[in-house]
Amino acid sequence: MTEDEVAQAYRQYGFLVLRRCRRILRDQAAGEDALQEVFVRLMRYGRAFEKAGSKVLWLYRVADRCCFDLLARRSSRAEAPLGEAAEDQRAAGGGAQAIEDRDVVLRFLAHFDDRLKKVAVLHYLDEMTQEEIAEATGWSRQTIFKKLAVLREQATALKVRLWGGSEP
Amino acid sequence: MTGHLSWLNLERFTVDDLPADARESTRGHLEVCDECRRRLDELERERESHLRRFSPESLIARIRQKPRPFFILRLAIGLGALGLVAAALTLVVFAPGDRVRLKGTAVAI
DSSP: OOHHHHHHHHHHHHHHHHHHHHHHHTOHHHHHHHHHHHHHHHHHSHHHHHHOSOHHHHHHHHHHHHHHHHHHHHHHHTOOOHHHHHHHHHHTOOTTOOOOHHHHHHHTGGGSOHHHHHHHIIIIISOOOHHHHHHHHOOOHHHHHHHHHHHHHHHHHHHHHHHOSSOO | OOSSOOHHHHHHHHTTOSOHHHHHHHHHHHHHOHHHHHHHHHHHHHHHHHHHHSOHHHHHHHHHHSOOTTHHHHHHHHHHHHHHHHHHHHHHHHOOOOEEEETTEEEEO
């Protein structure tokens, strides 16, 4: 793609890409890095973007990949198992406010494998139903059901670890 | 999922990325749902503030500064190859002559 075409796509979709990256990474600066990376890839692989039925979904797929890569780099720099990360989070405060599975899963996204990350983002960020996730990923509904069950189990375990015996 | 439009649906609606039937049903829902209209307004505000903060020109400038794909890998391979050639040349120029071993010592002939 030419620079002008990339600039045009950025004008139209940039804010959505930044919004998504920021929500996945939970960090403004990291979100901006990911945003830039998405548009670098758009410049390189623009032909696929032009052919895409939904420009937003194409950009979101690339954004998810960039964010997952950043999360992996971030967690390999400061590797902490899920349990330890939860302890750190508790030590940092946060209290026993009414926190939802969604908040816990997105906060600890870096600790899940890529497939779980993808399902987590589609379900908790995009608010897709199981059927929609199955359609978007090409995986069976059974697979999505199982992965969502794993995510809920992990969220419950994390909440217990963070806020004690009973769920907040 | 909650009786409201999903964020994804609203995000696609703001940039006219939905198929025609989904666009119409979204528009219909927005006419009767205050919460979804509030979310849509939030997205519109984000769009405006984003373009004020991050212009397309600054993005393009930053992309230009970024190294091309595999540039660093190619550079490393190139430098490695150069190092190997230099080492080989050094060996050829400064190689010791044939040696004959005599009871554990080496003597150059």
